[in-house]
Amino acid sequence: MPRPAYVPSRRALSIAACAVAAAVASPLALAQQAGSVAPAFTLTDTAGKSVSLADFKGKYVVLEWTNPDCPFVQSHYNAKSMQQLQKAWGAKDVVWLTINSTNQDHPEYKTAAQMTAWEKSQGAAQSHVLIDGTSATGRAYAAKTTPQMFVVDPAGKVIYDGAADAHRTASASAHKAGDSYVQVALTEAMAGKPVTTASTAPYGCSVKY
Numbered sequence: 001m002p003r004p005a006y007v008p009s010r011r012a013l014s015i016a017a018c019a020v021a022a023a024v025a026s027p028l029a030l031a032q033q034a035g036s037v038a039p040a041f042t043l044t045d046t047a048g049k050s051v052s053l054a055d056f057k058g059k060y061v062v063l064e065w066t067n068p069d070c071p072f073v074q075s076h077y078n079a080k081s082m083q084q085l086q087k088a089w090g091a092k093d094v095v096w097l098t099i100n101s102t103n104q105d106h107p108e109y110k111t112a113a114q115m116t117a118w119e120k121s122q123g124a125a126q127s128h129v130l131i132d133g134t135s136a137t138g139r140a141y142a143a144k145t146t147p148q149m150f151v152v153d154p155a156g157k158v159i160y161d162g163a164a165d166a167h168r169t170a171s172a173s174a175h176k177a178g179d180s181y182v183q184v185a186l187t188e189a190m191a192g193k194p195v196t197t198a199s200t201a202p203y204g205c206s207v208k209y
Contacts, residue, residue, distance in 0.1 A: 035159075035198065038152040039140040043099070043130040046112040046119075051097070051128050053152070060189070061095045062182055063150040064126070065138065068100075068118045069108045070146045070205035071170040077122045078172035082147070082164070085177050086125040089186060098126045101138025102208040109133065109208075135209045145204035151185045151195075160185035162200030 038061075042052040053061065064082070066073050076082040086096050098119070102109045110118070115129050132138055141150060141161075151160040160181060167174035177183060185195045 035157060038150070038156055038158050039137075041137040041140060043132055043137060044112075045128040045130050046116045048112070049128070051130060053097075053156075056095045057156060058154045059093060059095050060089075060154060060186060061097060061152040062089065062186075063141070063152065064096065064098045065141075065143045065146050065148040065207060066098050066100055067102055067108060067146040067205060067208065068110060068115070072204035073146050075170045075172045076147060076164055076175050077124070079175040080123075081175040081177045081180065083123050083125055085180055085182060088177070089182075090125055090127065092190070094186060096126045098124070098129045099132050099137060099143075100130070101132040101135045101143060103135045104133035106208040135207070138207050138209065143207050145202040146207060147204050148202040148207075149180075149182050151182055151189070153189060159189055159195045160198055163202045164204075166200075168203040 038053060040053055042050060045051050062085075068074070090096055100110060100115060110131075112131055115131065119126070119129055130137075147164045149160065149162065149164050150158055153159045163181060165175060165179045165181060167179065181197055181200060184197060188195050
């Protein structure tokens with residue numbers, strides 16, 4: 001009797017699609033971002049407050065692109081590595097902005113209330129969670145995946161952009177805050193040293209433009 005055909009699970013399909021997105025991320029495009037002036041933006045946070053990048057001139061700012069439906073995002077939050085970084089650097093006056101650029105017409109779009117509920121359930125500690133429903137800010141930064149990280153220095157220059165860490169997997173056990181490229185970039189920059197790894201190819205799920 002022939003075996004039934006293998007039908008991949010929804011999660012397997014999602015991870016496979018994310019892997020394809022990671023594979024097509026262009027290191028050249030990333031290199032053009034690092035060292036450039038961070039594009040200005042104004043978005044509304046989940047509390048209904050207007051937030052602009054310009055509000056934080058003179059401070060280090062981390063931009064974290066996210067999508068709660070992405071298995072790679074889930075793995076970082078399940079590992080608690082993202083929350084640990086948010087708390088540790090927030091205590092050092094670093095502004096952490098989490099941005100969801102999923103287009104408002106996409107099935108994975110999340111309202112402010114939905115994002116608030118998810119972030120609360122994860123014990124997240126960002127400065128603000130921002131809704132980019134038109135995807136304009138995501139496109140301005142050429143954000144390709146979730147997660148994808150950017151670090152902006154007090155002068156408004158991008159000093160890091162790319163992957164969250166080197167562990168290109170959706171396995172939570174692989175992710176640790178100490179392995180984060182953001183951790184390294186902020187530690188070096190705040191010590192007055194050049195950032196040794198200014199850009200990497202991001203991995204994860206494609207931003208749902």
